[in-house]
Amino acid sequence: MTLQTILLTAHSWIRWLALLAAAAALIRYVLGWLQGHEFDGLARGLMAAYSGLLDLNALIGLIQLIAFWGDYSAIAGGFPRTQIEHFTTLLIAVIVAHLPARLWQDKPAAVRYRNGALAILASLVLIIVGITVLAGNRWVFRGL
Numbered sequence: 001m002t003l004q005t006i007l008l009t010a011h012s013w014i015r016w017l018a019l020l021a022a023a024a025a026l027i028r029y030v031l032g033w034l035q036g037h038e039f040d041g042l043a044r045g046l047m048a049a050y051s052g053l054l055d056l057n058a059l060i061g062l063i064q065l066i067a068f069w070g071d072y073s074a075i076a077g078g079f080p081r082t083q084i085e086h087f088t089t090l091l092i093a094v095i096v097a098h099l100p101a102r103l104w105q106d107k108p109a110a111v112r113y114r115n116g117a118l119a120i121l122a123s124l125v126l127i128i129v130g131i132t133v134l135a136g137n138r139w140v141f142r143g144l
Contacts, residue, residue, distance in 0.1 A: 004068055011060045018053035025050045026120045033113035047116060051097040058094050082133050089130030097123040
């Protein structure tokens with residue numbers, strides 16, 4: 001198994017873990033918003049797990065881009081635009097996922113829950129767009 005295969009498999013599996021964390025965080029944020037809960041450590045922790053997994057995945061993706069730049073260029077006859085689009089879109093998704101912890105930490109609980117849920121949804125849409133620009137079927141588990 002090559003380093004590139006290991007990184008690509010980790011990149012794929014962490015994506016699915018991030019999506020699970022996003023689902024859990026989204027449920028918590030929507031319920032907290034609709035039921036008027038106080039903002040708590042569970043909500044903060046779920047968002048931290050989601051954004052942390054996105055950070056890790058972005059780091060692995062960046063390592064892949066740097067380490068295998070020549071391989072990507074040789075295959076496509078120049079660096080493929082889709083790789084840049086994928087990285088850029090997902091970098092924006094990571095930034096959006098970090099907004100709740102930075103912009104709204106001093107706001108009332110209802111605003112934090114609402115804006116956090118919207119940030120999760122926006123980052124998920126960006127993730128879907130970023131994965132879809134890549135060639136091939138990227139909606140499978142690698143390494144199985």
